[in-house]
Amino acid sequence: MRNISHHPKTETLAEYAAGRIDEARSVVVSTHLSLCAECRLAVADFEALGGACLEDVEPVAMENSSMAAFWERAGEQDILRPKEETPRAANDFDFAAAQPLQAYLSSPIDEIKWRTVAPGVAQHVLQAQGYRQGVLRLLKISPGTQLPKHTHKADELTLILRGAYRDEIGEFRPGDLADLDDEAEHTPTAFGDEDCICLIATSAPLVFKDLVGRIVQPFVGL
Amino acid sequence: MNGVELAVVTPARPKRTGASAAAEAMSGLLLRVASSGDRSAFAELYDYFAPRVKGYLMRSGAPADLADDLAQETMLKVWRKAQLFDPQKAGASTWIFTIARNLRIDAARRAAKPALDPDDPSLLPEAEPQADLTVERAERDKKIKAAFETLPQAQHEVVRLHFIEDAPHSEIAERLGLPLGTVKSRLRLAFTKIRKELGDLDA
Numbered sequence: 001m002r003n004i005s006h007h008p009k010t011e012t013l014a015e016y017a018a019g020r021i022d023e024a025r026s027v028v029v030s031t032h033l034s035l036c037a038e039c040r041l042a043v044a045d046f047e048a049l050g051g052a053c054l055e056d057v058e059p060v061a062m063e064n065s066s067m068a069a070f071w072e073r074a075g076e077q078d079i080l081r082p083k084e085e086t087p088r089a090a091n092d093f094d095f096a097a098a099q100p101l102q103a104y105l106s107s108p109i110d111e112i113k114w115r116t117v118a119p120g121v122a123q124h125v126l127q128a129q130g131y132r133q134g135v136l137r138l139l140k141i142s143p144g145t146q147l148p149k150h151t152h153k154a155d156e157l158t159l160i161l162r163g164a165y166r167d168e169i170g171e172f173r174p175g176d177l178a179d180l181d182d183e184a185e186h187t188p189t190a191f192g193d194e195d196c197i198c199l200i201a202t203s204a205p206l207v208f209k210d211l212v213g214r215i216v217q218p219f220v221g222l
Numbered sequence: 223m224n225g226v227e228l229a230v231v232t233p234a235r236p237k238r239t240g241a242s243a244a245a246e247a248m249s250g251l252l253l254r255v256a257s258s259g260d261r262s263a264f265a266e267l268y269d270y271f272a273p274r275v276k277g278y279l280m281r282s283g284a285p286a287d288l289a290d291d292l293a294q295e296t297m298l299k300v301w302r303k304a305q306l307f308d309p310q311k312a313g314a315s316t317w318i319f320t321i322a323r324n325l326r327i328d329a330a331r332r333a334a335k336p337a338l339d340p341d342d343p344s345l346l347p348e349a350e351p352q353a354d355l356t357v358e359r360a361e362r363d364k365k366i367k368a369a370f371e372t373l374p375q376a377q378h379e380v381v382r383l384h385f386i387e388d389a390p391h392s393e394i395a396e397r398l399g400l401p402l403g404t405v406k407s408r409l410r411l412a413f414t415k416i417r418k419e420l421g422d423l424d425a
Contacts, residue, residue: 019323051316053385059273
């Protein structure tokens with residue numbers, strides 16, 4: 001299994017565990033988690049912290065606390081039997097096929113209808129706005145294409161699904177997640193033999209415009 | 223589920239002597255429910271957790287009746303899924319926290335998109351701990367709880383608000399009369415400290 005070099009920030013994982021982040025970012029984080037045991041462990045730790053906080057909560061009496069009422073409601077429900085755990089694939093994991101992402105793709109990633117937004121750059125917006133505002137999109141960058149320098153906001157997440165890019169920070173390959181600091185500036189260039197496909201969550205809807213004229217604006221929020 | 227006015231509440235920190243023993247007792251009760259469908263054991267769990275889950279949901283902005291209903295639903299899942307609970311993987315409080323948190327998110331999604339099947343896309347954090355995380359999970363939970371309890375008051379407070387209340391960090395900062403950066407750095411310090419005590423220096 002390839003070592004993942006770039007992970008979500010601790011705060012991002014803590015927000016995920018607390019159920020604070022929007023659906024778009026949640027999909028990006030959970031797709032990363034599907035192959036990152038290190039971050040899964042961090043999330044489990046933060047969930048335990050949530051459990052400790054739950055014990056501390058000031059109790060509020062239930063309206064109808066009689067157990068009879070509860071058993072009446074539970075009456076039709078079957079008790080679930082444990083199911084066999086399916087082992088995780090440890091090798092050659094295809095991030096584009098990661099389970100959390102599949103629920104958001106209307107077609108396999110190779111059959112997606114891309115919309116070209118600039119030479120060598122295409123995007124496909126996914127619907128993930130059920131829980132709070134956020135926009136989820138796939139971006140495809142041809143090898144050799146360099147995006148203009150742009151800044152990031154702190155609540156934007158980029159996960160590499162296929163291919164690779166490099167920027168001032170380093171090289172990003174499948175599984176790597178860029179959780180950049182606010183105002184971080186970078187100039188990513190896709191490299192390698194295949195298109196670089198990224199899954200990107202941003203906090204607000206963005207409109208990509210032609211590169212002609214406004215060069216930086218379209219890429220704010222990549 | 224946001225936008226609800228929440229008063230500034232700064233309860234006295236409860237004495238936590240024996241809290242850990244209580245947590246272990248809860249796991250024991252859950253195991254009795256799992257092994258034999260023990261209804262009296264479940265009733266004890268219900269008495270302890272249902273009002274806390276309701277309190278959590280109300281603090282996160284749910285109206286009392288919705289919080290009551292979701293707390294019931296949480297306990298219903300605890301009953302139904304008791305056999306999936308493994309004390310080696312997580313403490314009872316952790317497990318129940320994740321169930322309540324997911325129901326809270328489901329409810330918010332239903333409110334936003336009534337037609338959506340809340341059980342359909344699996345975007346939510348998983349309620350059941352992963353198989354690869356079983357190693358010393360219960361031990362880690364205990365250490366985390368102990369580390370949480372010994373945090374400096376200022377950090378303890380923001381961590382509690384982070385997990386229990388759903389208000390944005392900016393709103394929490396406003397209520398505490400602190401700059402947003404201070405709230406964020408306190409959280410970061412607390413999270414790093416807690417994970418360091420577990421030996422994950424690279425976290």
